[in-house]
Amino acid sequence: xxxxxxxxxxxxxxxxxxxxxxxxxEVETPAFMPVGTQGTVRALSPFDLEAVGARMVLANTYHLxxxxxxxxxxxxxxxxxxxxxxxxxxxxxxxxxVFSLEGFRRVDDEGVEFQSHVDGARRRxxxxxxxxxxxxxxxxxxxxxxxxxxxxxxxxxxRDALERxxxxxxxxxxxxxxxxxxHPGRQTLWPIVQGAGHLGLRQSAVNSILDLGDWSxxxxxxxxxxxxxxxxxxxxxxxxxxxxSAVPRYLMGVGFPEDLLxxxxxxxxxxxxxxxxRNGRNGSAYTPDGPLNIRNAAHRADPAPLDxxxxxxxxxxxxxxxxxxLFVADELLGLRLLSLHNVRFLVxxxxxxxxxxxxxxxxxxxxxxxxxxNTRGTK
Amino acid sequence: xxxxxxxxxxxxxxxxxxxxxxxxxEVETPAFMPVGTQGTVRALSPFDLEAVGARMVLANTYHLxxxxxxxxxxxxxxxxxxxxxxxxxxxxxxxxxVFSLEGFRRVDDEGVEFQSHVDGARRRxxxxxxxxxxxxxxxxxxxxxxxxxxxxxxxxxxRDALERxxxxxxxxxxxxxxxxxxHPGRQTLWPIVQGAGHLGLRQSAVNSILDLGDWSxxxxxxxxxxxxxxxxxxxxxxxxxxxxSAVPRYLMGVGFPEDLLxxxxxxxxxxxxxxxxRNGRNGSAYTPDGPLNIRNAAHRADPAPLDxxxxxxxxxxxxxxxxxxLFVADELLGLRLLSLHNVRFLVxxxxxxxxxxxxxxxxxxxxxxxxxxNTRGTK
Numbered sequence: 001x002x003x004x005x006x007x008x009x010x011x012x013x014x015x016x017x018x019x020x021x022x023x024x025x026e027v028e029t030p031a032f033m034p035v036g037t038q039g040t041v042r043a044l045s046p047f048d049l050e051a052v053g054a055r056m057v058l059a060n061t062y063h064l065x066x067x068x069x070x071x072x073x074x075x076x077x078x079x080x081x082x083x084x085x086x087x088x089x090x091x092x093x094x095x096x097x098v099f100s101l102e103g104f105r106r107v108d109d110e111g112v113e114f115q116s117h118v119d120g121a122r123r124r125x126x127x128x129x130x131x132x133x134x135x136x137x138x139x140x141x142x143x144x145x146x147x148x149x150x151x152x153x154x155x156x157x158x159r160d161a162l163e164r165x166x167x168x169x170x171x172x173x174x175x176x177x178x179x180x181x182x183h184p185g186r187q188t189l190w191p192i193v194q195g196a197g198h199l200g201l202r203q204s205a206v207n208s209i210l211d212l213g214d215w216s217x218x219x220x221x222x223x224x225x226x227x228x229x230x231x232x233x234x235x236x237x238x239x240x241x242x243x244x245s246a247v248p249r250y251l252m253g254v255g256f257p258e259d260l261l262x263x264x265x266x267x268x269x270x271x272x273x274x275x276x277x278r279n280g281r282n283g284s285a286y287t288p289d290g291p292l293n294i295r296n297a298a299h300r301a302d303p304a305p306l307d308x309x310x311x312x313x314x315x316x317x318x319x320x321x322x323x324x325x326l327f328v329a330d331e332l333l334g335l336r337l338l339s340l341h342n343v344r345f346l347v348x349x350x351x352x353x354x355x356x357x358x359x360x361x362x363x364x365x366x367x368x369x370x371x372x373x374n375t376r377g378t379k
Numbered sequence: 380x381x382x383x384x385x386x387x388x389x390x391x392x393x394x395x396x397x398x399x400x401x402x403x404x405e406v407e408t409p410a411f412m413p414v415g416t417q418g419t420v421r422a423l424s425p426f427d428l429e430a431v432g433a434r435m436v437l438a439n440t441y442h443l444x445x446x447x448x449x450x451x452x453x454x455x456x457x458x459x460x461x462x463x464x465x466x467x468x469x470x471x472x473x474x475x476x477v478f479s480l481e482g483f484r485r486v487d488d489e490g491v492e493f494q495s496h497v498d499g500a501r502r503r504x505x506x507x508x509x510x511x512x513x514x515x516x517x518x519x520x521x522x523x524x525x526x527x528x529x530x531x532x533x534x535x536x537x538r539d540a541l542e543r544x545x546x547x548x549x550x551x552x553x554x555x556x557x558x559x560x561x562h563p564g565r566q567t568l569w570p571i572v573q574g575a576g577h578l579g580l581r582q583s584a585v586n587s588i589l590d591l592g593d594w595s596x597x598x599x600x601x602x603x604x605x606x607x608x609x610x611x612x613x614x615x616x617x618x619x620x621x622x623x624s625a626v627p628r629y630l631m632g633v634g635f636p637e638d639l640l641x642x643x644x645x646x647x648x649x650x651x652x653x654x655x656x657r658n659g660r661n662g663s664a665y666t667p668d669g670p671l672n673i674r675n676a677a678h679r680a681d682p683a684p685l686d687x688x689x690x691x692x693x694x695x696x697x698x699x700x701x702x703x704x705l706f707v708a709d710e711l712l713g714l715r716l717l718s719l720h721n722v723r724f725l726v727x728x729x730x731x732x733x734x735x736x737x738x739x740x741x742x743x744x745x746x747x748x749x750x751x752x753n754t755r756g757t758k
Contacts, residue, residue: 039704043711047692068679068704075680076700084696300447301454313426317463321455325418325447332422335711 004141004188004216006248012362014240014267017354020217020248022088022140023185024080027055029248029269030353032255032346033090034277038063039073039083042277043336044343046085052312052344053351056088058272061134061143062097066116066123070136078138090141090272092252093130093172093192096221099148107147109164127171135179135187143219144172146192151227158196165194166208173213190250192221197231199238206242218243219250220268224259232259236266243267257286257349258373261366264353271350276342281335283327286345288369289376294338299324312344313337383520383567383595385627391741393619393646396733399596399627401467401519402564403459406434408627408648409732411634411725412469413656417442418452418462421656422715423722425464431691431723432730435467437651440513440522441476445495445502449515457517469520469651471631472509472551472571475600478527486526488543506550514558514566522598523551525571530606537575544573545587552592569629571600576610578617585621597622598629599647603638611638615645622646636665636728637752640745643732650729655721660714662706665724667748668755673717678703691723692716 010017018029034041034049037060041049049057064073076082079089098105103115104122111126130145145168147161169191176189191209195201209218220239223232236251243249248269254260255273263271276286283294287307294306302320314323314337326334356362389396397408413420413428416439420428428436443452455461458468477484482494483501490505509524524547526540548570555568570588574580588597599618602611615630622628627648633639634652642650655665662673666686673685681699693702693716705713735741 038708038710039701040710040712045692045712045715046696067708068700072680072700072704076682076698082698082701082704084701301451303455313424317425319455319461321447321451322418322461322463325451325461329417329446331417331419332711332714333419333424336424336715 003185006216006246008245010358012357012360013265015264015353015357015362016245016267016269017357018248018269020269022056023187024086024088024140025055027088027270028354030260030264030350030357031055031270032260032343032350033058033270033272034343035060035272035274036083036085037274038067039079041339041343043281043339044277046083048336048340049085049343052340053347054343056090056140056270057085058090058092059083059137059139060094060097061091061130061137062094062101064091064137065094065133066118070133074136074138080138088141089139090250091134091137091139091143093134093143093145094125095130095143095146095192096148096252098125100225107164109167111145127168128175131172131175131179131189135176138187140187141217142176142187142189144169144189144191146194146221148194148222148225149196151196151222151225151231153196155198155201158194158198158201162194162201162205165192166205166212169209169212188216190217190219191215192219192252193239194222195235196222197227197235199234202235202239203242206239210242210244215247217248217250217270219252221252223251224253224273229259233262233266236263236268240267255346257346258370260346260349261353261370264350264357265363265366273346276346277339280339280342283334283338285338286342288372290373294320294323294334295327296324306338306341307345310341310344310348312341314341314344382564385595385625387624389737389739391736391739392644394643394732394736394741395624395646395648396736397627397648399648401435402566403465403467403519404434406467406649407733409639409643409729410434410649411639411722411729412437412649412651413722414439414651414653415462415464416653417446418458420718420722422660422718423656425462427715427719428464428722431719432726433722435469435519435649436464437469437471438462438516438518439473439476440470440509440516441473441480443470443516444473444512445497449512453515453517459517467520468518469629470513470516470518470522472513472522472524473504474509474522474525474571475527475631477504479604486543488546490524506547507554510551510554510558510568514555517566519566520596521555521566521568523548523568523570525573525600527573527601527604528575530575530601530604530610532575534577534580537573537577537580541573541580541584544571545584545591548588548591567595569596569598570594571598571631572618573601574614575601576606576614578613581614581618582621585618589621589623594626596627596629596649598631600631602630603632603652608638612641612645615642615647619646634725636725637749639725639728640732640749643729643736644742644745650725652725655725656718659717659719659721662713662717664717665721667751669752673699673702673713674706675703685717685720686724689720689723689727691720693720693723
């Protein structure tokens with residue numbers, strides 16, 4: 001194949017059910033992508049990911065560049081072979097990490113100088129380098145290198161970063177075209193809509209991106225970074241009509257269950273988030289009645305599964321009492337079993353959303369689902 | 380079934396290939412049992428254990444008594460249901476932990492008072508309580524409560540502990556008979572041969588045990604606790620002719636690959652050890668050429684599997700380079716993948732020993748195997 005193909009199969013309001021064909025396989029949307037920061041989704045194996053129905057995962061360019069280095073990954077056969085995940089992979093560009101991790105950084109129009117969180121060494125990323133690193137890693141989808149500002153950034157700062165992001169996008173695209181010329185269809189590059197919480201900037205970001213070319217997908221970044229939830233929904237609602245409908249929209253870093261459904265209702269197709277695995281390692285499990293803390297004494301001798309509606313290994317095989325014991329006794333298996341369930345929960349939620357969109361019942365269902373999730377509250 | 384049945388299928392010198400039928404299924408011997416100290420084999424799920432060919436696991440009475448408590452395990456359906464392991468389980472008696480963990484302990488003929496390692500509370504174990512706890516846990520095989528002394532104990536101390544162990548064995552057997560009267564065949568009780576490194580005491584321990592009744596299995600304890608390896612082999616060689624051949628012999632706590640083969644040659648059938656999972660979590664992997672430290676820089680870009688002769692998930696799916704990255708980057712998946720391989724390695728070693736015994740080629744093969752393992756050394 002030369003470029004990714006996206007086909008919309010059904011819509012329900014702004015919500016879309018589609019199918020995205022990438023070099024390493026097909027992804028039905030809406031879809032949740034688990035995050036494999038360092039080339040592994042924490043506590044889960046690729047066989048676990050396959051079993052819970054994940055069809056595409058994300059890996060972090062910054063982390064893999066710093067350790068083990070893209071050359072080592074390439075020597076070991078590229079990212080798919082390296083992490084033994086044969087299905088589609090998306091790599092972020094490193095922009096988010098460079099601007100959000102602790103430590104020194106200096107940005108100018110050329111790129112960013114920053115300090116490695118592993119050894120403190122000074123390193124430099126430019127749009128061209130970010131594209132080259134992702135090319136060496138070999139993911140199906142690479143992301144353009146962007147200047148990310150905090151969620152509450154004022155308009156001047158957000159505009160400055162956005163204009164730089166747009167200039168960088170041109171350079172990313174040029175470098176990517178040059179690399180792809182010899183291996184067309186190996187990897188595609190997606191731009192990122194920035195602009196913080198400023199609706200005018202977000203709209204102009206979409207316009208600039210569309211002026212720069214035809215894209216096989218468009219990401220929305222810089223949300224779910226501490227701004228009020230209402231701001232995120234406003235941004236998505238504002239830009240939705242001008243996003244091309246024929247390509248997938250990827251809302252970066254979003255993955256709490258309620259946000260996933262609200263963003264699907266606002267026309268987003270792909271999602272990633274570390275929350276299911278991070279929360280799982282902390283003993284917090286998603287259920288249709290809200291999150292549950294497995295360490296609570298109430299679960300001591302409870303023979304019920306975490307979530308009786310779930311079909312994952314954790315819910316099919318182990319009682320809440322046993323899972324609580326694993327956490328209280330600091331056993332590694334507990335980290336894995338709750339991570340496994342939480343990822344399955346989000347994958348199933350996206351699958352169910354897809355069925356509801358196809359059946360034309362998405363809007364009513366998603367409202368009821370969110371009500372139940374929020375009403376029962378934390379246990 | 381009423382009592383376990385053991386059938387010897389082949390012998391090669393003192394080495395035996397057999398089949399042990401327990402309430403929860405059959406175990407072909409020689410066999411290695413992974414250790415699930417707190418009701419979970421560290422970093423592995425019961426599905427992992429099934430996949431690597433484990434057919435029987437060990438759980439620790441002391442640890443499960445202290446946390447979550449045998450009543451909680453019983454409320455949750457007993458140990459098999461609790462840890463979702465449907466095959467045979469053996470529980471140790473708690474004697475080894477009570478005498479080896481740090482903290483206060485006081486022993487008299489009635490039993491032992493000790494301090495919980497979890498909350499520091501004073502607790503008491505007697506032969507009767509140890510049997511009752513194991514009955515509540517519901518393992519297929521329970522072990523008699525014994526007084527364990529350090530490997531280098533002098534003869535007077537070892538004799539004193541051994542005589543106490545023999546008196547305790549009578550009390551264990553009496554209590555177990557009373558419990559089993561109402562549920563015959565639910566669980567069997569095995570005695571433990573003690574006597575430290577003193578051959579005369581070991582021999583008299585065997586005699587006392589056989590005087591006390593017919594057993595469905597006999598364990599050898601108090602070895603691999605710091606004494607020279609030659610002492611262990613001498614003890615096994617000394618007692619072998621007087622151990623009844625018609626029951627399985629279980630060498631407690633032994634599981635380094637070389638020791639496993641030497642003990643099989645000396646007539647032992649069952650083994651357990653935390654080494655494969657503990658070493659795996661430390662980045663040490665068994666190979667036919669000796670243990671390998673996956674953190675070594677030599678493995679940075681090595682596309683080879685840990686052990687090219689192995690059929691486990693780890694060796695079938697991941698390169699040494701990727702496994703090294705997981706350890707260097709502190710990723711949980713690495714702990715699991717090396718534990719998985721190491722357990723598979725010992726399970727396969729026992730399986731291969733079984734085939735060699737059946738084929739009459741065990742003795743020559745085991746010598747060559749040990750030579751290769753020791754010659755190449757640590758990498």
